[in-house]
Amino acid sequence: MTEVDRRVVPTRTRVWRAESSSVLVATVVLVLLIGVLRPAFLTFGQLKDVLNGSVYVALLAAGMAFLLAMREIDLSVGAMFGLSLISTALLMRDGFDPWLSCLAGIALGALLGLANALVVRHIAIPAFVATLATMQLYRGLAVALGDGQQVTGLPLEHSFFSVLGGDFLGLPVSVWILVVVTAGLTVVLRWTPFGYRVRSIGSNPDAAAFSGISIPRTRLYVLVLVGAVAGLAGVLGLAFFTSGDPNIGVGFELQAIAAAVIGGTPLRGGVATVVGAVFGAVLLGVVSSGLVYFSIPANWSSFATGLVVLLAVGVDSALRRRQRARESMLGL
Amino acid sequence: MTEVDRRVVPTRTRVWRAESSSVLVATVVLVLLIGVLRPAFLTFGQLKDVLNGSVYVALLAAGMAFLLAMREIDLSVGAMFGLSLISTALLMRDGFDPWLSCLAGIALGALLGLANALVVRHIAIPAFVATLATMQLYRGLAVALGDGQQVTGLPLEHSFFSVLGGDFLGLPVSVWILVVVTAGLTVVLRWTPFGYRVRSIGSNPDAAAFSGISIPRTRLYVLVLVGAVAGLAGVLGLAFFTSGDPNIGVGFELQAIAAAVIGGTPLRGGVATVVGAVFGAVLLGVVSSGLVYFSIPANWSSFATGLVVLLAVGVDSALRRRQRARESMLGL
Amino acid sequence: MHALTARGITKSYGGVTALAGADLTLRPGSVHALLGENGAGKSTLIKVITGAVAPDSGTLRLADTEVAFASTAQAATHGVAVVSQELNLFPDLDVLANLFPMREPIRRGLLDRREMLARAVPVLKQLGLDVDPRARLGSLSLAQRQLVEIAKALVVEPKVLILDEPTSALDTDSSERLLCILRVLRDRQVAVVFVSHILEEVMNLCDEITVLREGRTVLDAQPRSSLDIGDIVHAMLGQDLPTASRGAARRVGPRLELRGVSVPDRLSDVTLTCSGGEIVGLAGLAGSGHTAVLEVVAGLRRPVSGSVELPGGGTPSSFRAAIAAGVALVSGDRRRIGLMLDKPVWENIAQVHPVAMAGGRLLHPGPLRSTATSLAERVGMRPLDVEMRAGLLSGGNQQKVVLAKWLAADPSVLLLDDPTRGVDLGARAEVHALLRAVADAGRVVVLCSTDLDELVAACDRVVVFHKGKVCAELTDFDQHTILRTMNTGSL
Amino acid sequence: SSPNAPLKMAFVYATSTQNPFQEMAFGAKAAAADAGNVDLALSAPSGVDGPQEVSLFQSAIRNSKDGVALETLTPDLFVRPLNQAADLGVPVVAVDTVPPAGTKVDLYIGNSNTELGKALGEEFVKQVPENATGEVVLGNAIPGLTLLQQRLDGMKSVITAKRPGLRVLGPFDSGSEPTSNFTKWNDLVKAHPDAIAYLGVGAQDAVSLALIQKNTGRKFLAGSCDPDAAALQAVKDGYVFALASPEHWLKGYVALRLLADHKRGKPLPKGWWNTGSLVVNPANIDKIMERQKDEDSRRAAFKAETEKQLAAPDTYLRPLAEAN
Numbered sequence A, B: 001m002t003e004v005d006r007r008v009v010p011t012r013t014r015v016w017r018a019e020s021s022s023v024l025v026a027t028v029v030l031v032l033l034i035g036v037l038r039p040a041f042l043t044f045g046q047l048k049d050v051l052n053g054s055v056y057v058a059l060l061a062a063g064m065a066f067l068l069a070m071r072e073i074d075l076s077v078g079a080m081f082g083l084s085l086i087s088t089a090l091l092m093r094d095g096f097d098p099w100l101s102c103l104a105g106i107a108l109g110a111l112l113g114l115a116n117a118l119v120v121r122h123i124a125i126p127a128f129v130a131t132l133a134t135m136q137l138y139r140g141l142a143v144a145l146g147d148g149q150q151v152t153g154l155p156l157e158h159s160f161f162s163v164l165g166g167d168f169l170g171l172p173v174s175v176w177i178l179v180v181v182t183a184g185l186t187v188v189l190r191w192t193p194f195g196y197r198v199r200s201i202g203s204n205p206d207a208a209a210f211s212g213i214s215i216p217r218t219r220l221y222v223l224v225l226v227g228a229v230a231g232l233a234g235v236l237g238l239a240f241f242t243s244g245d246p247n248i249g250v251g252f253e254l255q256a257i258a259a260a261v262i263g264g265t266p267l268r269g270g271v272a273t274v275v276g277a278v279f280g281a282v283l284l285g286v287v288s289s290g291l292v293y294f295s296i297p298a299n300w301s302s303f304a305t306g307l308v309v310l311l312a313v314g315v316d317s318a319l320r321r322r323q324r325a326r327e328s329m330l331g332l
Numbered sequence C: 001m002h003a004l005t006a007r008g009i010t011k012s013y014g015g016v017t018a019l020a021g022a023d024l025t026l027r028p029g030s031v032h033a034l035l036g037e038n039g040a041g042k043s044t045l046i047k048v049i050t051g052a053v054a055p056d057s058g059t060l061r062l063a064d065t066e067v068a069f070a071s072t073a074q075a076a077t078h079g080v081a082v083v084s085q086e087l088n089l090f091p092d093l094d095v096l097a098n099l100f101p102m103r104e105p106i107r108r109g110l111l112d113r114r115e116m117l118a119r120a121v122p123v124l125k126q127l128g129l130d131v132d133p134r135a136r137l138g139s140l141s142l143a144q145r146q147l148v149e150i151a152k153a154l155v156v157e158p159k160v161l162i163l164d165e166p167t168s169a170l171d172t173d174s175s176e177r178l179l180c181i182l183r184v185l186r187d188r189q190v191a192v193v194f195v196s197h198i199l200e201e202v203m204n205l206c207d208e209i210t211v212l213r214e215g216r217t218v219l220d221a222q223p224r225s226s227l228d229i230g231d232i233v234h235a236m237l238g239q240d241l242p243t244a245s246r247g248a249a250r251r252v253g254p255r256l257e258l259r260g261v262s263v264p265d266r267l268s269d270v271t272l273t274c275s276g277g278e279i280v281g282l283a284g285l286a287g288s289g290h291t292a293v294l295e296v297v298a299g300l301r302r303p304v305s306g307s308v309e310l311p312g313g314g315t316p317s318s319f320r321a322a323i324a325a326g327v328a329l330v331s332g333d334r335r336r337i338g339l340m341l342d343k344p345v346w347e348n349i350a351q352v353h354p355v356a357m358a359g360g361r362l363l364h365p366g367p368l369r370s371t372a373t374s375l376a377e378r379v380g381m382r383p384l385d386v387e388m389r390a391g392l393l394s395g396g397n398q399q400k401v402v403l404a405k406w407l408a409a410d411p412s413v414l415l416l417d418d419p420t421r422g423v424d425l426g427a428r429a430e431v432h433a434l435l436r437a438v439a440d441a442g443r444v445v446v447l448c449s450t451d452l453d454e455l456v457a458a459c460d461r462v463v464v465f466h467k468g469k470v471c472a473e474l475t476d477f478d479q480h481t482i483l484r485t486m487n488t489g490s491l
Numbered sequence D: 001s002s003p004n005a006p007l008k009m010a011f012v013y014a015t016s017t018q019n020p021f022q023e024m025a026f027g028a029k030a031a032a033a034d035a036g037n038v039d040l041a042l043s044a045p046s047g048v049d050g051p052q053e054v055s056l057f058q059s060a061i062r063n064s065k066d067g068v069a070l071e072t073l074t075p076d077l078f079v080r081p082l083n084q085a086a087d088l089g090v091p092v093v094a095v096d097t098v099p100p101a102g103t104k105v106d107l108y109i110g111n112s113n114t115e116l117g118k119a120l121g122e123e124f125v126k127q128v129p130e131n132a133t134g135e136v137v138l139g140n141a142i143p144g145l146t147l148l149q150q151r152l153d154g155m156k157s158v159i160t161a162k163r164p165g166l167r168v169l170g171p172f173d174s175g176s177e178p179t180s181n182f183t184k185w186n187d188l189v190k191a192h193p194d195a196i197a198y199l200g201v202g203a204q205d206a207v208s209l210a211l212i213q214k215n216t217g218r219k220f221l222a223g224s225c226d227p228d229a230a231a232l233q234a235v236k237d238g239y240v241f242a243l244a245s246p247e248h249w250l251k252g253y254v255a256l257r258l259l260a261d262h263k264r265g266k267p268l269p270k271g272w273w274n275t276g277s278l279v280v281n282p283a284n285i286d287k288i289m290e291r292q293k294d295e296d297s298r299r300a301a302f303k304a305e306t307e308k309q310l311a312a313p314d315t316y317l318r319p320l321a322e323a324n
């Protein structure tokens, strides 16, 4: 290969591979499999709904990928999502302009992320423990602020709901926003110095510190970013669901971590793929929606879900293994 | 200090320190604090109940400490706990001897752990992902086996319930069992080749492999051990609760990880403290039982819990920091 | 005018004094050797200069202005670049990303990969590092990673370039190329600091020499021309080097035999016999197959044809089986596959037999500690404190721990891959003496080394590999014959 | 036991983050206020967690010796703790779920979940002609939760008896977390596109089913339980034909009130106190929405009903064994 070849050809392939084609393939395989067994699943409307339903966990997973890349975990994402959603709803109910409230909701998410970062820094505890506490704190606030009630009575005719909750070019606006955020975060992770810092820290924290990368500062930015993304997810959730429930997003933290890991971001840090994380969330969405077509009795649904998740990650892993076999081997 | 000093004196101190006195101190501080504000909390019966109530998460956390030491996480511990409990209950209801059923329950836990290990090995996925799937699988089985119902009508007059659910020398038998298991697992982790292997792998997996330690095999043993411990917890749970609920233990996985991490076992692997993990669970138990003594408005109780957890880990972290500062002054 | 001066630098870690008033004076346009035993404080001094570590006291001046860098990144922006001894690289990032930490060229808010490439490619080419700049760093060999670390320093076009044992992982070719580059930099008025334990290299390259001993400067910027190797050794050790004598090898013990061993892409039809009592050197260019022999004997790689017979009679069917049969494998890549840096020395030394290979009985830390202490003493680890975390030892001493960990089992086949990487002169002689003692006890010792002097100094016989085949067995050899054979495939 | 002695009491409930349970807590709070001079501690885990609730209960019987009302979804885990309370002499009243066998708790305040399901079934039956054919899809938000199963069984029995032409499918898992509840129902609606009705028995189902109709423009029959704010709105907007409300607030109120009165001299009744349930449909929706506005509006709206119930215990009491 000439020098030029070497530069041009693999770039695209590599970016594609790095961005975790395997989970995408696994998702497609699963969709087709369900489609063959239950053709009704393969309608545009159903697939659109799966995408739409995956948006919130997908956004949280995208943020989580950044954290995992630097060997951190944020357990409060589900609660930040819920609290942002509820707070935005309360603002609207109290007469604030919905678009302003929407901005406030995102800003609140960022602020909650900042609070996480400050706790991590000043109490000097791992983000995992800090966010375990703030998860309850934020969830508690979501309950307390709304007085334990769902928040309803929002100005549903306002453009906020029709735009963010509506469609654009045949796809839900929130899916478009997910696409844009995914692309943006991918660019940030891969092509900005900040993204390099994040991955450097996860790859070798000592070397990162040695190179003058400030771990606390980078962590702060990432936690704020994750909070802002959770806030965005909350606002989109509100636009779609049109009311606020204090329990919304319970358990999302595990789903988001799972989506990121299934998508190809390992817990050991250093590498991450935002696209993979998003597809991981879609994969989980496909599993749960697809199963509905098989009329599983309620008492067996959790069992079946577990089985299919196993199947899906098995396919993913088999695809991945072919890639990996080439690379790794115990050797000097 | 003389050469002799440096080798002999610290051994005992070091063991003590390694076993995380800080979380113990934090727990005691918290107990005293609550006791000062609400003297009724400081009764023997109350503290006994807190201990008794912490046994299940504590056992799971003890197992989790092993996994964290080798940079793994098992999300299925809560489900293994629940499934073992339900299965044991079903066996008893169907007329099997309670003590035999009890052994079967523990063996089932070990078997579930083995299944986790086989999935990890043969599908070649991280334990985190594998157990995310098996968590649902096992939980689903717990629901399905009992047909979604609580399992009642057990032979409560049998010695199984009076012995394992009873007291011995003033403390619940399950607490004694926790003490014995904690001591045993501490010995295993610190003083057996197996324990050294576990910690070696967490320190540097490549160096471990290049010293002849088989990572898959060690992981298998650990996952089986964790399963067996979860099975034991399930059996003890049954003896205390005297019935099986299919949703029992939901969310225990996060509590167990949290307890281990709060107790001083970092997520990065290489070190672990079983005693610390157990005290971490007790600390969480103290927080939640202690809060009952303060008339927190309903809507604020989740918020308050988060706040107190934060406070508790803050105390722990401050203690830890002082210790570290002292150590580095001594050049340790 | 001096390029950089360090005066009266002190630094201690708890009880350990790493620097006790060290001085260093650098002139632009010269290559300055910084020498000293393992643990003398060289790396610490460098860390202080480049802002990685804050000194307890002392002053730094860069071209007559007093400075104190907060980080290596800051130092780099002031033209002070460092190639640190322990690679500070990011295995998960690609080569290109590793070259510009904290100083990536940026265009419109994004990384300017094109600019990075434009700056990196010439440097990589100059260093002869033929890898795709987009390859994952972790997929590179240790030598290649070392070159990346060097490239990282070169891309900033430094005024002061400090290299902490840059050649310890390099083969002869790469070392030569590096030395050429340093000469060019010297001509461009760069002040170069060069740390090495290979004195021949130093004498060939350097203009001035500073020697540290126990954290103090004992020889301060002396012109090389005024010194000979003996003077330097004396300054470093405070005494003369014990002369190692190579006696005639006695081939006594049972033998290690490879018959017609082939491994796809690595070895083809290799037949080789190593007797107990002799030290056999394996030489070759990177990828020529000599390290694959170690892997095969250690059971890390299964040959597709041919057989391997261990001295005890078994075959290494797996790594564990090989270890159980008495094989030991000492690697020079200590940080990646040799050590648990966060664990005390004694746990590292106990890692193989007491831990990895043991059954279910209890381990008593007491005996493990005392065994470790005597082994650490045997390999000359300093400070002789087995409670110390391995990561805190100086580089050479870390390497000794790896050796000790494998000697613990009294192996019947001792395989070594660059075992004295970063080990100082005196200690290296001690290690060689140790290998000799092991051989004399009737054991098989097989040594791979990129350092030809080491092969010459330690081995009885050198087997040279070329493209996966044995191309020569030398019993009478010097550096030049080995080098020629390695490169040409024939004598 | 003077009529206004200070009392320390507690209400321990399944989770602090879900509205049905908070309704009961609000009721308990109102009862404490009405009884006067009661220091009421409210405790609940932040998510449904039986074992943790057991611990909270154990603390509560020590801290609130004058009486504890226990609402739990996992009553069978409480055998020993309830006996502990008896040993400590702390009066306990079971709320919402029947106290387990083997305990000395003999007052249970709760609605009949089977009746609740039947009531919803009756409301449904009113919506469809006698000879109707087609599918009816049932959902269960929390598989493994007995009281939901009882509601489903009750509902199903009415439908199969009165509308034999209908085919009842499920129950399927409908998920309890709001987004997953929506997604699951949305999928169920797509997977069973021809069904004439989709019925849940949890607090979130009506909210999701209304939203689906709003989004898709498709009209179908939807019903469920619990008067959550968004569910009430759905009835108001015509997306949901009815909600069967277990009247959680009443249970909390009556339990606490009886406990307080007991400490101040009245004997504690024995048996199952059925506080009843309420069908919320377009006929009474405005009134109920008004009632559910805030704590004060609830207290005011329930005043007559509580006074009525407390004045005639025997009307509401039945043997414990009949609870369903």
Ligand SMILES: Nc1ncnc2c1ncn2[C@@H]1O[C@H](COP(=O)(O)OP(=O)(O)OP(=O)(O)O)[C@@H](O)[C@H]1O
Residues within 6 Å of the ligand: B197, B212, B213, B214, B215, B217, B218, C320, C356, C357, C358, C359, C360
């Ligand atoms: N690769 C390993 N990693 C960790 N522990 C091991 C490993 N192999 C064996 N052990 C433990 O060490 C003990 C003794 O090892 P030994 O090699 O005799 O076992 P083995 O089953 O014969 O192993 P192998 O199949 O690898 O030969 C065993 O009891 C086992 O618990």
Ligand SMILES: Nc1ncnc2c1ncn2[C@@H]1O[C@H](COP(=O)(O)OP(=O)(O)OP(=O)(O)O)[C@@H](O)[C@H]1O
Residues within 6 Å of the ligand: C013, C016, C017, C018, C036, C037, C038, C039, C040, C041, C042, C043, C044, C045, C085, C382, C383, C392, C393, C394, C395, C396, C397, C422, C424
């Ligand atoms: N972080 C640390 N904590 C404690 N001791 C340290 C630390 N870093 C270095 N030391 C000690 O300081 C001394 C000097 O170490 P340094 O790494 O500077 O030696 P060196 O001259 O570079 O040796 P080598 O040739 O082996 O690389 C050694 O005794 C080392 O163990």
Ligand SMILES: O[C@@H]1[C@H](O)[C@H](O)CO[C@H]1O
Residues within 6 Å of the ligand: D020, D096, D141, D147, D201, D202, D203, D204, D225, D226, D246
């Ligand atoms: O009525 C409530 C809700 O339906 C909830 O979903 C489960 O518990 C019941 O008490």
Ligand SMILES: [Mg+2]
Residues within 6 Å of the ligand: C042, C043, C044, C085, C164, C394, C395, C396
């Ligand atoms: Mg050094």
Ligand SMILES: [Mg+2]
Residues within 6 Å of the ligand: none
């Ligand atoms: Mg064997």
